[in-house]
Amino acid sequence: MAINRRDNDLQRVFTRRALLLGTAQLGLFGALAARLYYLQVMEAHKYHLLAEENRINMRLLPPRRGRVLDRFGTELASNRRNYRVMIVAEQTRNVDATLEALSKLIQVDDTQRARVKREIERRRKFVPVVVAENLSWDDFAKINLHSPDLPGVQLDVGETRDYPYAQTFSHVVGYVGAVAENELGDDPLLELPGFRIGKSGVEKVYDERLRGRAGHSQIEVNAYGRAIRELERYNGQQGDDVVLTIDADLQRFAQERFGEDSGAAVVMDIHTGEILALVSNPGYDPNWFNVGITGPQWRQLNNDKYKPLINKAIAGQYPPGSTYKMLVGIAALESGSMTPETRVFCPGHMDFGNNTFHCWKKGGHGTMNYVSALEESCDVYFYEAAKRTGVDKIGEVARKLGLGDFTGIDLTGERRGIIPTRAWKQGALGQPWHPGENLVIGIGQGYVTTTPLQLAVMTARLANGGYAVPPRIVRKEDGFGPATDQRPASQRWPSLNIKREQLDLALEGMIRVTAPPRGTAAGARIMQAQYAMAGKTGSSQVRRISRLERETRVRKNEEKPWEERDHALFVAYAPISAPRYACAVIIEHGGSGAKAAAPVARDIMLECQKLDPSRRPRSAPGPTTTTASGTAPAATKDGG
C-alpha cells in the first residue's frame, strides 16, 4: 500500500498544482479581457479615428483657373491639358526606389530628385508631390502601364496656364508660378502639388478671383493607396474670368511697333480711363515661369540690359523733360506770375546766380509766349516761368494731373515717381531748396520723375477738360465691347479746377507742336484731318552736360554710348476735333523725342483711332492693320 500512498501523493500534488496553474491562466485571460476592454471601449474613439484616417483619403480637386480676356473676349491667358506624374510619400515604403523605377521610364535627373525629396519633407505625407509635368502622351501611357510596379506613383491630367501671345501681354497679364513657402496660407489649395498662383500683373492682383474654390473628393483607399471607391465628391467652383480694358489688336500693334527699342507706351480713353494698350518692350514669355524657368533663361532675363522683367510703363521712372512744360505753364498762369500775354526773350540761354542755363536751341528762339514756347519747346521761357512760380506751385498742379503718386492701377510693381517740393527735399535729402533749382524743374528735369502711365493720365486729364480720370485695366462690369457707361469725363470725374482758358492754351500749344512749320513734331503729324493728333515732345537728359563739353562741343546723341543717350518721350491725344484717346510713349535712350518717340506715338494713335476700341462693337473685327500711312517725312527738328 506504500506504493498507493505515494501515488496518492503524486495525484494530490498534481491536483493542487493544476488548480494553481489553471487559476493563474484564468487570471491571464482576465488580463487579456482587460486589455481588449481598454482598446475596444476606452480607446475606441481614438482608434476609430485612426482607422478612418487610414481608410479615407481626402483629395482636393483644383478648380479651373479663370481666363484673362481682352475687351473683346480674346484669350490672353487660358488653360491647356497637362499630363503629370506625382508621388505620394505615405503610399510607398521607399521613395528612392520608386523614383529609381520611374527614372527607367522617363527622365528624372538629380536636381528633380532633390526637389521632390525636399518637397516631401516639407509637406504632409499624404500630399502628392509632382515629379514631372508636361509629359508627352507616350510617356504618360508608359507610366500608366507600369503603375503596378510603382508604389506611391500617381498620374494626373491637370491643367496648366497657357499664354498664347507670349511676350505681348507679359507685363499686363503677368504670370503664374509655383507656390513659395512664404505664400502657403489657409487655403489648402496652395498645398496641392504643382498648384500655381499669380506672381505678377493681373494674375497676381486678381488671383483670388481667378483661382476659384477647391472641390474635394473623399476616396476610400486600401493599405497600398489604391482607391477602392469614391465616398463623396464636391466639384468646387471654377475661377471667374477677368476681362481687361485692353484691346489685344492695339496692344500687339504697339508692341511690334517698338521693334528692338526698349521703352513703354500707354494708350487710354480720356473719358472712361480704360487702358487700351500698355506696352513695355521688351517683354518676356510668361510660359517660362509657369512651366518652371530654367537657370539659363533666368540669367538671360536678368542680365538683359533692356530689363525685360521690369514693366517700364508703370515701374519705369523717367524725367518727363519737355512733356512737363504744359503744366509748368498752367501753374504759372494759375499763380498769376505770368499771363498768356507775358513775353520772354530767349537768347539761347539764361543766367542765374553763377550758373548759365541753356536752351536746346543754341541760337535762341527770340520772343516767346506760352503757346509758342510749347510749340517750339523753348527752354528759356519755362526757366523763367518756373523761376517766377516756384517749385511748390508747379508740384501742386503736377499732382492734380496725376503725377507723383500711384495711379492705383491694378497691376503689380507700380512706382510713384517724384514731384519735388520744398518740403519733399527737406524730408528726403535734409537740404533746403535753392532758388536756382526751380529753373530745371521748369523743363521737367532735376528731381522730377514720372512713369509713362502717369504721363498718359496727365495728357488724358488735359485733353478731357481737366477732369480727374483714373486709369483702369480691368473691366468692372462684365461684358465685352464698348463700355456701357459712355458719359464724358465731365459727368464722371471730379473737376481738377483748372481754368478752361488756361487748359485751352496748353492744348493750343500741343496742337501747334504737330503743325508745320515750327512745331517740334510736325514731321510726325497725322495727315488725315479726322485722325489729327496733338502732342508734346520730350527728351530727358540721363547725364548732365559738363561745362567742358558745352565749351567745346555738345555731342550728338548718336555719338554717345546707348546708356548715356537721352530718353525720348512723346505724349499725345487725338483726334484734335473731339479728343478721345491719350497716349504716352518713351523710348529709353532713344535720343530726341521728336525723332524717336513721336513717330511711334503717331503710328499707335493712328492705329488706335482706326481700331477705335472704345466704340467698336464686339462683333466687328478691327480693320487689318498696316503701318501708319499718310504721314509727313521725318523731320529733323529737336525738342527740349
Add this chain to the structure above:
Amino acid sequence: MAHWSTRGNDQSISRKLRDVNWGLVLLITVIASLGFTALYSAAGGDIDPWADRQMARFAVGLIIMLVIAVTDIRIWMRLSYVIYAIGLVLLIAVELVGRIGMGAQRWLDLGIVHVQPSEIMKIALVLTLARYFHGLSYEDIGRIRWLVLPLAIVLVPVVLVIKQPDLGTAMLLLASSGAVFFFTGVRAWKFMLVIIGGGAALPIAWNFLHDYQKRRVLTFMNPEEDPLGSGYHILQSKIALGSGGFSGKGFMQGTQSHLSFLPEKQTDFIFTMFAEEHGLIGALVLIALYILLIAYGYAIALRSRSQYGRLLAGGLTTMLFLYVFINIAMVSGLVPVVGVPLPLFSYGGTAMMTLLVGIGLLVNVYVHRDVEIPRHMSGPLS
C-alpha cells in the same frame, strides 16, 4: 505484463468511441467553425482560398484525432520515446539540410510532404516527459539527479529550435515543459532558481538574438515610433481592434482587414479581424470558448488515474493555453510579435494538425481515464 486487473483496461473500439468526450469535440467544432466564418470574411466573402481548405483539413484532422483518441494509451506510452527520437533526428536534419522558409530553417522536404519538426517536437516533448515522470516516485522527484535527464530531454530540442531560429516555438516548448515539471511536484524554489538564473542571463542572450528578433522586441516597446516600419503590424492591429469597439463593425465590414491595413489577417492576426468585425463582445465570446476548452483539458487531467495521463493532459492543455494567450496578447500589443497562430482559428495546415493530434491525445486520456499503468512500464525497455 501479466494481469492488469481493474476495469477499463480492456475496451472495445466501439465502447471507446462511445466514451469519447463528444462535448469537447462539439466545442472544438464550434471554435473551428467560427474560424471558417472569419476566413470567409478575410477572403472578402469567399469560401476560396482559405475557408474551404481549412474545412477539409479540419475534417481530416477530426478523423485523425478520433483514431488517436481510441488507440490504447499504453501504445502511445510505448511510442513516446520513439516519437521523441524521430522528432530529434528531424530537427537535426533540418539544421543540416533544412530548406529556407520565411528566412529561417523550419521546414523539411520529405518528397511528398513538408514537415516542420518543431511542430512534432511540441507533442513529442510532452509525451516523453510524461512517460519519464510516470516512472518516478514522489520521493524521486525531490532528488536532483532524477531531474538531469529530463532537463536534457527538454534543452536539446529547445537549443536546436532556437538555432533555426524560431524563438517563439522555443519559448513555447520551454514553457509547456516547465508546466509538466511543475505538475510532477518539483519544488517551487527550483523553479525560482531557474527563473532568476534565466533573468540574469537575459542580457547575454540579447546579444545572440538576430537583428529581426531584436527589432521585434524594440518595436514592441514603442510601436508608434516607426509606424511604417516594423511597428506597423502592431499599430495597425491595435487600430483594428480599437476601431471595432464594443459591438464591432459587422461581419465582413472590417475596414482595417478588408483594405489590407491589417497584415496576415488570415493567419496570425485573425483574432484582430474577428474582434474588429464582432467587437469586444465577439472577442470575449471567443475567449470564453477557449477558457471552456482549457477547463475541459484540466478536468480530463484531474480525472485520469495514471500519472502518465495526468501529465500528458496537463502538458497539452498548458500548451493550448500558451497558444491562445500568446496569440491574443501579441495582436493586442501586450507581448512582442512572435509567429504563434490562434488554435483552430488561424489558417494553416501544420498548426491545425498539431492541435488536433494534441486534442486527440487529450481525448485519449479521457477515454482511458481509468486505465492503470504500472510505474515500471515507464522503463525504457518495456
